[in-house]
Amino acid sequence: xxxxxxxxxxGAVGMVVFANVLAFNQVAIKLxxxxxxxxxxxxxxxxxxxxxxxxxxxxxxxxxxxxxxxLWSGLFLGGLFSVEFIxxxxxxxxxxxxxxxxxFYAMPVWLALVAHFTxxxxxxxxxxxLGLVLAMAGVGWALADPQSRGAGDIRGDLLALLASxxxxxxxxNVRLTRTSELNAEGQLFWxxxxxxxxxxxxxxxxxxxxxxxxxxSLFGLVYGTLVASLGFLFWLRLMGIYPASDIAxxxxxxxxxxxVFGWLVFDEPVGPDFLGALALTAVGIVLIxxxxxTRAEVPPxxxxxxxxxxx
Numbered sequence: 001x002x003x004x005x006x007x008x009x010x011g012a013v014g015m016v017v018f019a020n021v022l023a024f025n026q027v028a029i030k031l032x033x034x035x036x037x038x039x040x041x042x043x044x045x046x047x048x049x050x051x052x053x054x055x056x057x058x059x060x061x062x063x064x065x066x067x068x069x070x071l072w073s074g075l076f077l078g079g080l081f082s083v084e085f086i087x088x089x090x091x092x093x094x095x096x097x098x099x100x101x102x103x104f105y106a107m108p109v110w111l112a113l114v115a116h117f118t119x120x121x122x123x124x125x126x127x128x129x130l131g132l133v134l135a136m137a138g139v140g141w142a143l144a145d146p147q148s149r150g151a152g153d154i155r156g157d158l159l160a161l162l163a164s165x166x167x168x169x170x171x172x173n174v175r176l177t178r179t180s181e182l183n184a185e186g187q188l189f190w191x192x193x194x195x196x197x198x199x200x201x202x203x204x205x206x207x208x209x210x211x212x213x214x215x216x217s218l219f220g221l222v223y224g225t226l227v228a229s230l231g232f233l234f235w236l237r238l239m240g241i242y243p244a245s246d247i248a249x250x251x252x253x254x255x256x257x258x259x260v261f262g263w264l265v266f267d268e269p270v271g272p273d274f275l276g277a278l279a280l281t282a283v284g285i286v287l288i289x290x291x292x293x294t295r296a297e298v299p300p301x302x303x304x305x306x307x308x309x310x311x
Contacts, residue, residue, distance in 0.1 A: 004242055011242045015250040018235055023257035025227045026097045026104075027265050028220040029089055035217025038089035039206040043199030045224045046085075050192040052229035057185060064186040073177035077187065078194020080170045085195060087163035090206070095156025097262030098270060102142045102281055103160040104167075105255035109135045111168040112288045119175060131287025138281030147271035188232060251289055252282035 004011070032041045057064070067074065091100045109132055115122035124132065143157055170191075174180055179187055203209055211217075238247060259278055262268040 007242050007247075011238060012250075014234075014238055015247065016253065018231065018238070019250055019253035020257055021227060021231055023101070023254045024261050025224060026092060026101050026258045027261045028223040028227070029092045030097055030220070030266070031216050032220035032224060033089065033093045033211075033217075034220075035211050035213035036221065037203060037207050037209045037211065038093045039086050039199055040203035040209040041221060041224075042085040042089045043196055043203055045221060045228055046192045046196040046199060048221070048225040049228035050189070050196055052225060053185065053188060053192060056229065056233065062183075062185060064183065064189055066182050066186060067189070070178045070182055070186070070190070073173065073179045074182075074190035075194060076177070077170060077173045077179050078190045078192075079198070080166055080173060081191035082195040082198040084163050084166035084170065085199065086202075086206075087159045087166060091156045091159035091163060093156070095152040095160065096268045097266060098259045098268045098274065099143065099152040099157055100160040101258035101262070102255050102278060103139055103157055104164045105251070105258070106135055106139050106161075106281060106285070107164040107167045107171075108251060108285050108288050109139075110165055111171050114168060114172060118172065128288050131284040131289075133284070135281050135284025135288065138277045138279070138284060141277035141280065142274055145271065145273040145277060147269045147274065184233065188229070192228070252285045255285075256282055 007015075029038075029041075032045075036044065056062075088100075088104060091104075112122070112124060112128060112132055116124045143152075174187055179190065182190075235247075256278060259268075259270060259274075263270050
């Protein structure tokens with residue numbers, strides 16, 4: 001499809017739909033955890049998503065090349081992905097969707113801070129620095145909100161924070177290592193293949209593999225599988241059509257919508273203080289991601305901006 005220089009109605013609708021899908025994934029993880037051990041559930045999700053990726057490659061006729069030359073960086077990428085989802089799934093087993101999401105989706109804050117020192121062209125402007133300060137203040141405000149603390153657990157909140165750091169590490173990996181030479185399917189392959197093995201092997205260390213499995217927990221697993229495979233590929237399709245800065249500007253929707261879904265599904269408390277903190281975080285993320293437009297913004301190469309949205 002033809003590359004476009006600005007976001008149009010179809011692209012905006014696609015991003016809003018994807019933000020909803022991504023936000024509900026946090027609810028799906030919590031539903032899955034009710035019936036399957038968190039780490040084992042994450043491993044099953046990766047294994048099933050890997051099968052979906054294989055079907056996608058077969059149907060689309062696309063190929064993955066360069067796996068041998070990216071072996072070590074690919075294993076490292078998969079290791080980071082494994083750590084991220086051990087932390088995220090365990091976090092959502094302990095704390096509320098609302099608190100975990102506002103912390104986890106603050107990833108652009110940590111990425112922007114590290115990228116300032118490590119990536120060319122990613123230095124913090126005054127506007128992005130303001131966004132970083134606002135987002136960090138919003139996260140701190142949300143975690144300090146006394147009304148939401150009753151539904152949360154500081155251990156889960158900290159695990160969500162660590163998961164966001166691991167996610168930022170993944171984004172840096174695909175910018176600074178040889179995995180940047182892979183196409184989207186290749187990067188996704190390393191993440192899913194390594195994590196499917198690692199997570200299933202270590203899962204018994206984190207408690208029983210099966211809990212009270214029911215249709216809701218199985219629904220959560222299937223939903224998460226589709227998000228981890230087809231959802232990721234759909235987002236990359238949009239990345240190939242629209243400017244990366246326009247796509248990134250929609251990232252503030254995911255934490256906002258996740259809080260709404262947490263309230264709707266689990267009746268999680270959302271008071272005025274928490275909403276104010278959420279708004280502050282969202283504004284900060286927009287400022288961090290917003291780039292000055294150029295006349296001819298080129299599409300990002302493989303691994304550039306491909307992992308800004310995940311879950």
